[in-house]
Amino acid sequence: KTAEGEPGLTYLKKRGLGADIVKGYGIGLAPQAWSALGNHLTKRKFSKEELVEAGLIIKSAKGHYDRFRSRLIFPIADTRGRTIAFGGRVLDSGQPKYMNSPETPTYHKSSTLYGLHLAKNDIIREGSVVIVEGYTDVLALAQAGVPNVVATLGTAFTGEHVELLKRFANRAILVFDADAAGTKAAESASAYMSEFRPPKMKALRDFEGRGVESGIDVRVVVLPDNLDPADYIANHSVDSFREMLDDAEPFYDFYLTSELEKYTISETQEKEKAALAGLKFIATLDPITHEEYIGKVAQKLGLDARVLAVRFRSLLGKSTPRRGAAIKTLLDPQEKTERTFLHLIMKYPRLRSNLLADIGGDYFVSPAHAKLLAVLKGIGAGKFDTKTLDDLDNSLKAKATEVYLTEAEYEEENLAKYFEDISLSLKDFYYKRQISKLKRELESPTARRDQMRYDALFAELIELEAKRRDLR
Incomplete structure (x- = not known):
């Protein structure tokens, strides 16, 4: 409502975001001045040390200055609606494009989801949560009629997020942006989910263990036509978006495909490497799913599932059952x-x-x-x-x-x-x-x-x- 805030309002209007959604999510603008917020809060009896610890100001050799300046501000809240951090987006060509609060005693990005405090009731009602990457993606989808939406805060979707969501949802749907250069969606997923990549697989085990415990079914949607969720919903109907959510691929199927697509399976040696990568991935999953996923690897690579099962048991260091002994031990x-x-x-x-x-x-x-x-x-x-x-x-x-x-x-x-x-x-x-x-x-x-x-x-x-x- 001020002259200084006009550029922020213009940007939001260009993104198709109306006054109600902007007000509902508390979007604001940080002024251009170097110490506007710091000066304001010190007058309110906050010490500079407290403001540094909260991630609101930065200490330098020349003094203190505001972390967020001339940026659109997205408040980040805990599940009770208490503001614990901020995200800021530049309105020009400055860098970095996005800047978030640092980790603080009250804010841990790997266990926080943007917009959850506003979406939690809709998530409970729908039984599912839609997880995107950007602040404006959350706003655009909520405005379009998909209110059960949250965003990760510069991290992969982790076991801690599953733990956070298990009180509200039984299904989590990850929505990935399509790669702007037309690269396979699997490559975007590998970058987005770097915590889950072999050989360490620690976060994947954690993710899977917590997911099973909580009963959350994790699925994946990859948007077409190089569109992020906000752009997609601006150019397509909300019904078509909901159809993609209904058809979302199970997370492990998606991840397995993304791993196998890294190899040129028309070449025999590459096919062998792909099979080994697939089996190593399967080894991290619940044993009850092993047979199913060995079959999927065999189908995707054109291999004999029985042979892969023998190789898999060898990989695990287990003895081969009597029925398969003719292949190996006998x-x-x-x-x-x-x-x-x-x-x-x-x-x-x-x-x-x-x-x-x-x-x-x-x-x-x-x-x-x-x-x-x-x-x-x-x-x-x-x-x-x-x-x-x-x-x-x-x-x-x-x-x-x-x-x-x-x-x-x-x-x-x-x-x-x-x-x-x-x-x-x-x-x-x-x-x-x-x-x-x-x-x-x-x-x-x-x-x-x-x-x-x-x-x-x-x-x-x-x-x-x-x-x-x-x-x-």
Whole structure:
């Protein structure tokens, strides 16, 4: 209502915000003068030390000055409506665009939500809370008819926020701004939710634990067309916004997708990294959800869920159930060696050139492994990627995925020596089988009656035994 406040009123009108909503949220303007607020409050018998502690003024070498000057002011209140901090927005091109009160004895941004004191009754009535990023987003949505809205204060949505909201809501819907540069929404989410990113995952565990305890169902909406909530509601109906809220994606589904989309899953090695990232994420969740989310990772990456489940149990360090033992624990040494050999030449094309010439399908007891060897010989030094998988029938595709995800105990710097040892083991198994076969034939009545055949078999046996000795 003053000349000095006119620029603030003009800005709010441009944002489509009316007098009632501005008054209801107590929006004001800090004057341009350096010490207007400090001087006013010292006259009211507040000491400078108290004002510094409250975050209202700043002490410098030259004296004290107001923290907020020439800024639109958004009061931040606790759940009882008591003002505990302020947010300020510049009205010109100055920086920083937004400035908030510092942490004080009464204000902790990670456990405070803007507008909660005004929204709490509507949140209780709706049973849900809409969580946005900006002050004006809260005002615009409340004015449009979405009064159960609050904003975080420059932090991610944390377990402390869940703890705060559990008295009021059973569902929390996070509304993300679409990325202005057209980047995937997952990247915006990763920046917004940096506290939840692997490998630490501390805040995610905390978030999930408190969420389960309180029964809050956390979901996510990503707005289209590079619009923030205030811009969206200015250009679309409130009904369309409510429809997006109704269709909000479960938080863990959204986060899992955002993690997997960081990888180029058309490349086999990238797909393996994506699978591992997904499994590490799942390991932080409630065990009752593990099977469900392993299935979702498998579906998104085009992998066999049973194979991923085995890998997941290995990741957790748990023993494999009897039903899956054929995949892992009951593999005989020969089949385990075959699998490891194929895993290595599948993952590292450079290993194929030297040793494939004298290793054929008859070195493998598993027909599926022999088929995979033929496939790998066919692509030569090329990558074993999604295109290669797509050319296989479903059973061989599942076997190839299983082999690729096999855990091999080696370090990159020792790869050549490890591969040599595995190759020698594969040949040793082959020679042992052939030697046993020849010995059985030599003991047969047919061979004993045919001296020439017996001599040929015996010479072959001596040659194979010599080859086997040379492996050592």
